[in-house]
Amino acid sequence: MGNKIIELKGVTKNFGEQQVLKGIDLNIYENEFLTLLGPSGCGKTTTLRIIAGFDEPSQGQVLFNGIEISKLPPYKREVNTVFQKYALFPFLNVYDNVAFGLNIKKVDKSIIAQKVSKVLKLVGLEGFEKRDVTLLSGGQQQRVAIARALVNEPKVLLLDEPLGALDAKLRKEMQIELKKIQKEVGITFIFVTHDQEEALSMSDTVVVMNEGIIQQIGTPVDIYNEPENRFVADFIGESNIIEAVMLRDCLVQFDGFQFECVDKGFKDEEEVEVVLRPEDIDIVKPENAKITGVVKSLVFKGVHHEIVVQTKYRDYLIHTTDYFEVGLAVGLSFGPEDIHVMYKMDY
Amino acid sequence: MKYFRNLVKPYIIWSFLMIVVPLLLIVLYSVTTGGNSLVNIQFTLDNFGKIAEPIYLAVFIRSFKIGLITVLICFFMGYPLAYMIARFSEKVQSVLILVVTIPMWINMLLRTYAWISLLSDNGIINSFLVSLGFEPVTMMYTDFAVAVGLVCDFLPFMVIPIHTSLSKIDKSLIEAAYDLGANRVQTFFRVVFKLSLPGVINGVIMTFLLAISSFVIPKLLGGGQYMLIGNLIENQFISVGDWNFGSAISLLLAVVILFLIHLMKKMDPDETEEG
CATH class of the missing domain: 2.40.50.140 (Nucleic acid-binding proteins)
Structure with missing residues (x-):
């Protein structure tokens, strides 16, 4: 495996009285497909939001390439997120949604056009540039969301239950597609899901979480065959x-x-x-x-x-x-x- | 549902008698002569021609100017207010919206008289200025007084639709903008403002309509000589007795307003989704 890119050290998070994360230590490597897996309320989404910068950890450190970033606002981080419900801008068409990040960075128009068409090709949405995003199907919106994040060439892509809203067949297709895209762009994917099958079939590393604690970190085969405790064994199949x-x-x-x-x-x-x-x-x-x-x-x-x-x-x-x-x-x-x-x- | 269809009938009859018939009468009056008698009908377009006379045209222009000023002030005061309210928790928000609407519970005349006692030459503000050693300022019977009165009355009509739009915004869209590298200012102008546009358009239409057709506030705060469209119409019916000309002005105003609404709706992203 490559170099460490993100490191969480003793990260905790309290929302009022409730402690959602109870000390997370996690290393995430370059080019890794890592899945945070657990039942709802286990803290997996909070962990992702802390990496993205939407939430600040109550205690502990988040390191990016060895540099502490836990106080850095999301717009200064080299990560991009694919949101659970896609969060596409309804007033922009497909092209402008994908170009949003590049427009903000004042990239040259002709370069934007090149990059957008390249990334739309990658997600299989060639010719959709002028379409209204609100009229696309769930799977197509999903692809636009992935393209919008990837076009910024982040070092790490965060995906918050991105397949949750799709039907079973489309889900399977997108799982394969996502894995393919990850191989092609060669960056780290951090994927949040509660679906154990999804986690096992896509990931290099699975992190099983429950009640704000990491239960086990391992390859899908390890997690399935050698569960470390009853929770993991029960949750994984x-x-x-x-x-x-x-x-x-x-x-x-x-x-x-x-x-x-x-x-x-x-x-x-x-x-x-x-x-x-x-x-x-x-x-x-x-x-x-x-x-x-x-x-x-x-x-x-x-x-x-x-x-x-x-x-x-x-x-x-x-x-x-x-x-x-x-x-x-x-x-x-x-x-x-x-x-x-x-x-x-x-x- | 068929069962309940008959329940609509009284409403249809009522709205026909109370809305459609008077409207038709206004149309009829506007194209006839002969005071307020319906016995002796003579068709004419003179009533509309009369509007083009400079004195009446000036009233129209002045009304639109005051309307525009009111809308602008309401917008620049109302948007930040709505934005701040929308940032609080839901419970606090409903209390704050209630506070915004409290002035509307008090009779408009009372509120306007309160402004008179504040703004008049020896009113509260001027007494205060004099006691500090300044010259008193004439505020009553000016555009300023009318604008103050109108803004105070109509601000809630700007704040509430904008607040509704803002509070409906999906938080993840704002996070998405941050995520894609937009700072707070860029996120506001590129995402939040655009998503609140339906509310802004509704607020602008409402305050503009209320402002150009109001007549009590301009009369009380602008003085007898201060003519807006509303006052002109009122005068034609009550003092002058020229119902035909009054109807013509009303009709023209209604057409202009409908046209403006149509124009605004075209700009509303929610309304042109199919396009």
């Missing part, structure tokens, strides 16, 4: 979270059985939590498995069936393409690498 005891390195005990696993570095006899992803559990004949139970329910979900198996200690959620009759006695099988051991969260 469906999962079975089981209380367990780590007997020693690579041996964990739950539901009355001992299982081999691949996790190390816990204390002996430490109380932990284990994540079993629903798609990692295989349904086998009862005699071939340690944990056994009966199929309690089966729901057809299109690609897979969602099956709940009732066992002695708990209900397990399983995704499988096979069909199992309700009431059937089954066994649950999983390999050592399917068991993800996490530190137990303090509540």
Whole structure:
């Protein structure tokens, strides 16, 4: 990864009595696609607004290329934002919306024309220059908003839930498009979303946040496969979270059985939590498995069936393409690498 | 909804009798001669020709001048006021708007008489000036007194529509302007002002219409010799008794006003969205 471009150090933010950010430490690198992911109210948008300069941190520092910028007004920062509801100027056409930033900087008219047509081409809106922005579709407005930000050649592009207002199909297209644009312009994207699938499919780095605290920073694969705590495991997809005891390195005990696993570095006899992803559990004949139970329910979900198996200690959620009759006695099988051991969260 | 359609009928009848019929009568009067009798109708266009006479033309010009001055003063006082009000929290805003409208609760005549006692030659302001050793200033029966009276009366009609426009502005548009490198001044002129234009246009139309057609304030603060269109019309009906000429002036004023409204609406970005 490249050089550090933005650094948050112990950033907190209070709105009146309420503390929205409780100490954020985060490094953001050049050319990185970083996603702030979390449920609403977790502080992800506030973090973005602090980077953009719309909110000032209550405590802590924001560094841009090593220089403190937390008191700098937004119009002096080398970042641009794509707003949640696009915030296009309704009284300007597509061309003038995109040219707004360059006009402010008094760039030469012919250069503006060149840059605007280049960026409109990049977002696939050639020939839309004279259109009224209020008459564009949601997806087109989205593209204008991205073009308007990118034309200023920012070092960092901030995107505040930009796909939230689009329908599912358009969303998927824009996800791919955004990733493509980011590769093409080669700048840092900081993307805010509450959609875990979106975060996993687009990002280089995912920052999972909850209640003003960063829960985990990692690649999408890390976040999904090795969640650090129950919140992350629960938020990133469906999962079975089981209380367990780590007997020693690579041996964990739950539901009355001992299982081999691949996790190390816990204390002996430490109380932990284990994540079993629903798609990692295989349904086998009862005699071939340690944990056994009966199929309690089966729901057809299109690609897979969602099956709940009732066992002695708990209900397990399983995704499988096979069909199992309700009431059937089954066994649950999983390999050592399917068991993800996490530190137990303090509540 | 069909069920309720009949409920509109009384209103249609009422507005026909009270608005359309009188309007038609004004049109009729304006193109006839013969005082206020309808028995003996003779058509003529002399009433309109009379308006072009220099004395009456001067009244029109003076009215438009005073109207324009009132609008300008109301705008330059009202816009900053509306802008400041719009920056407060919603609760405070509604209180402040109430404060702006408080003068409207008091009878207009009373307010105008209050101005007389403030502005007259031995009124409060002049007594104060004299006690400080200055020469007293004649303020009553001047353009100044009339403008002061009109501005005070009509300022709320400028402030309220502008405030409504300003408070409706999506905050993220202002943030977007900052984000794209515009400082506070640039953001105001390039974004905020443009978004408040519908309110400005409404405020300008309203204060202008009220100012050029008012007759009580110019009469009381401008004196008997101070003629505006409103006074001229009033005179024709009440003192002179020339209803035909009075109707002609009213009609012309109405046409001019309609034309102005049309012109303003054309400038309103909200109205020309399809264009």
